[in-house]
Each structure stands twice: as C-alpha cells, then as structure tokens.
Amino acid sequence: MKKVSIIIAMFFACVVANAQQILNQVIVLNEGRFDYLLQQIDKPVTVGTYNPQTNVYSVFDTIDNSRFASDVVVDDANIFIAADNTLLKYDLNTHQLISTQVVNGIRRLALWNDKILLTRGEYLTTYDSYFQVYNKSDLSFSYQLDTLNGPLYASDGIVVKDNIAYIAINNGFVWGGAVGILGRVNLLTQNYLSEISLGADGINPENILIDNNQIYTVNNRDYSFASISSIDILSSNVVTTNLNNQGGCQGSTFINSKISYQTYNENFIGQYDVNLQSISDSLFINRSIYAMESDALNQYLYVSETDFSSYGLVLIYSANGSLINAFVAGVTPGKFAFDYRNASKINDVENNLQLFVFPNPAANELTIASINADDNSLITLTSIDGKVLFQKNINGKNFVQHIDISIYAKGTYLLTVQSLSRTSVQKVMKY
Secondary structure, eight states: OHHHHHHHHHHHHHHHHTOOEEEEEEEEEEOOEEETTTTEEEEOEEEEEEETTTTEEEEEEEETTOSOOOEEEEOSSEEEEEETTEEEEEETTTOOEEEEEEOTTEEEEEEETTEEEEEEOBTTBOOSEEEEEEETTTOOEEEEEETTSSOSSOEEEEEEETTEEEEEEOOTTSTTOOOOEEEEEETTTTEEEEEEEOOGGGOSEEEEEEETTEEEEEEOTTSSEEEEEEEETTTOOEEEEEEEEESOEEEEEEETTEEEEEETTOSSEEEEETTTTEEEEEEOOOOOOSEEEEETTTTEEEEEEEOSSSOEEEEEEETTSOEEEEEEOSSSEEEEEEEEEEHHHHIIIIIOOOEEEESSSBSSEEEEEESSOOSEEEEEEEETTSOEEEEEEEESSSEEEEEEOTTSOSEEEEEEEEESSOEEEEEEEEO
C-alpha cells in the first residue's frame, strides 16, 4: 500500500509539472431558423457542447423567443451568448443558465478583464450607441459610447489587443449604404480613439481577426465580391486584397498563418497567406459551408453545413484539408467557442475524479492511477471505432493499473474509467 501511494504521488507531481493544454469542449451555437415572411420561429436557437475526446455532442439549452443568435464566447468559468435581443451567461462546467440581460440589437462579443464588450445593429433600426460594455459578474450595464463619441453605424466583429478594442463598422443593415471602417476604443480611459478607413474595396467588414500587430477584416463589399483588409496597428497602413471568387464570404477564420474562407456557392476553402498578403492555395473539401472557426491549439478547422431548416452538420478538418471527424449538431450551427484547459484540471473540474494517465503518448505500457475513485471501477481501453481492447474491474478507491499496449497499432485510443457515480474519458496516443 505504501508503494502504491508513492507511485500515485509521483504521478501526481509529474502530471502537474508537465500540465498540457487540451481542448476540453467546443460550445456550438445553433442559429435555428426564423421565417421573416410569416414572422415566426420555425426552428429555435439551441446551444450545445461537443466533447472532442468522445466525439459526443449534446444540447444543453433551447433559447426560446429568439429569432436568431449571433455570437458565443467563453472565459475560464462562463459561457456568454448573444441571441437576438438577449445577452446570456452560463456556467462553463454545468451548463446551467446563470443570468440574462436584454440588449436590443446585440451582435458580437469580446471579453476584456471583468467586462463584456459588444457591438449592435439591426435591420431597419437605429440606435444611439453601437458599442456597449457590461459586467461579467451579473451582466449589468457598465457604459456605452454614443454615436457622437463612438461608432456612428451598426457594427459587427470586435477584437482586443493591449487594452484597445478594434471594431468592424459596416452599416451592414442598410442595403447600398455599407461602409468600411475600423474603430478603436481605449478600454482603460473609455474613449474613442480614432477610425481607420478601409477604402472602397474594404466596405462591409463582418469578421475581424488579429495576429500580432496586424488586424484583418473580411469584407463582404456588396456581396458580388469579397475582400480581406490587412491593417497595421502601429502605422494604420491598410492593404486590401480582393478575393477571386464571386459572392460574399460565408465563413472565415485564422489558422496556421493563413486566413481560411469560403465565398458563396463554392465548394472549396480559399486561403490567404498573411505573410505574403496574397491568396495562396485552396482546400478542396467539396462542400458548401455556412460557418467556420479554428481550434488554435490543434490547428483544426470546424466548419458547418446546413439546409437552414432540418439539420446541421459540423465537420472537423486539419489545416491541410483532411477530414478528421464530424458530428450532427442543431439547425444552422453558426458560431463555435473553444474551452481550453490544463489536462491536470480536467479530472478535477469536469469529472471530479483524480485520474492520471502516464506516459501519454506511450509506446509499450500505459499506467493509470487514481486516488479518489469509487470502491469499484471499470477500466476500458477501446479503439477509435469502439472495439474493446482491454477491460478490467478494479476494487478500491486508490489504484495503479498497468496496460500493455505494445501489441496495438500506432494511433489514438480512448481510455474510460467508470464507477458508480463518475466517468472519466481520456484520449491516449500510441506511437
């Protein structure tokens, strides 16, 4: 028993010392469908969670009375969602709804310290402010910049760097009246600093991305063509590149020093090299997508496919366009948020089960140790396609189990430890 305790202590120290970040879950915001002709909700807005270790997706809330949803972001404790005219806050671990706040015209979100920054805009509606700030703690209103001291038009994407918020201002709800402006807000002084014109080819910026000292906006212009503007933060110099394919941009994201995007009615993902400031190549996925976001940790692309009425499919691609995985979500998956955590914290927070797997990746032997399991646990090792390779019942709350994996092929496997009240699933690699 003393030897077991020493081994567990050694494993615990090793895991803590070498804690690695992993993707714990992906929050998926499904926009549903609103029939504007009949003025009724056909498919409600839903929000769900995808577990990349088990490839399981589940819905945890239906947001009733919302015509659409426009953004989702996470911090280390909460999920924040913009849905129609409501700002919502959920617990990141339990997915329980904590509070809501009415915010008419809410569009996109960004987090800064203890604040939620948001942009506003709505069809046939004008507001006295298109940039507002709320408190994370209780979603109470903090301050706003009105149209005399802030953005004059409806705004969309927003990012933060060095206490400065950068806002994509597009006036996108006025057909034929779109503008192309990058607004700058000093969050420390709450002052509107300046605006940068994106030029004639940079009108209607919707998405905004950041990389070091460069801001990138993806502009839908008049939807006949799209463009990408690169703005140097230090010099305010703007370089705009028109995309080759006709139509506006359906989705875009930053991955591996490239902006990946797809224009309407295309079946491939174009790529803009930010270093060369030019279109570089394409990923031929043979699918027309709706939305796109990147898992920065694993360098994966999450893209969605939908018919806007009956289904939503999320496909996961590597940076070179290889299909990694896929799962069925809700109708019109439109936004993704990635919950990254230290691997050592997953067991404590999500599973409340202190389970340590070492080494991982492994070549010959896998060791599993636990110090607070239930009295009886079932250890199962399966292949990625679900074939059971090893299974054993364990008695006792503290245990160390060795599994010989030398006979298995190189690749990814799933290790499950299941007890009466708790289950832990971890991905292990054999090399």
